[in-house]
Amino acid sequence: MESNQLYNHLERLSELLRTDLRKSGIEHGLQPVQLEVLHYLSVCNRYSDTPLAVTEYLGQTKGTVSQTIKVLEQKGLLLKRSDTEDRRVSHLELTKKGHKLLDRLVPPPMLIKACDKLPQKAHKQINHALHQLIMALLQSNGMKSFGVCHTCRYNGRSEDGGYYCNLVQQPLSVDDVQRICREHETAA
Helix, strand or coil: CHHHHHHHHHHHHHHHHHHHHHHHHHCCCCCHHHHHHHHHHHHECCCCCCHHHHHHHHCCCHHHHHHHHHHHHHCCCEEEEECCCCCCCEEEEECHHHHHHHHHHCCCHHHHHHHHCCCHHHHHHHHHHHHHHHHHHHHHCCCCCCCEHHHECCEEECCCCCEEECCCCEEECCCHHHCECCCCCECC
């Protein structure tokens, strides 16, 4: 069955990457989930940098994410700050130290070496196929896409030519529209 073979390939690939990430993380006293949180925060927009969004994206428990955030704060890799308008909401932000560490560890060195050996055409084909698979998994299971803002149905243009989110009714920066968002819904 094709889905069994696909699963076997993906499971093996995941395990190889997780093992390499685990090795790199151990050198810095970090667990894979802690690196996953840092990575997520490095690619999400300002509406998706909350502990709840991290929990949803990673599929972890609130407790795991809460403990992970505490460890990353203690290590000086991220900052937690209250929302200026709603004190019940916390935002998470990588520190310079967090960005530097993440830049060295993600993507894992093993993946970089392997990708360097592939032709450019293979890169594009693999990226396209994996994107299609991820979208099919998310859609068939009713899960949030966490897609890039500029591909969202809520993304629009303001009168001055800038970007605007029609969901939160706020202007967006060029940086915002290149990041992933927990409210993302694929444009029709």
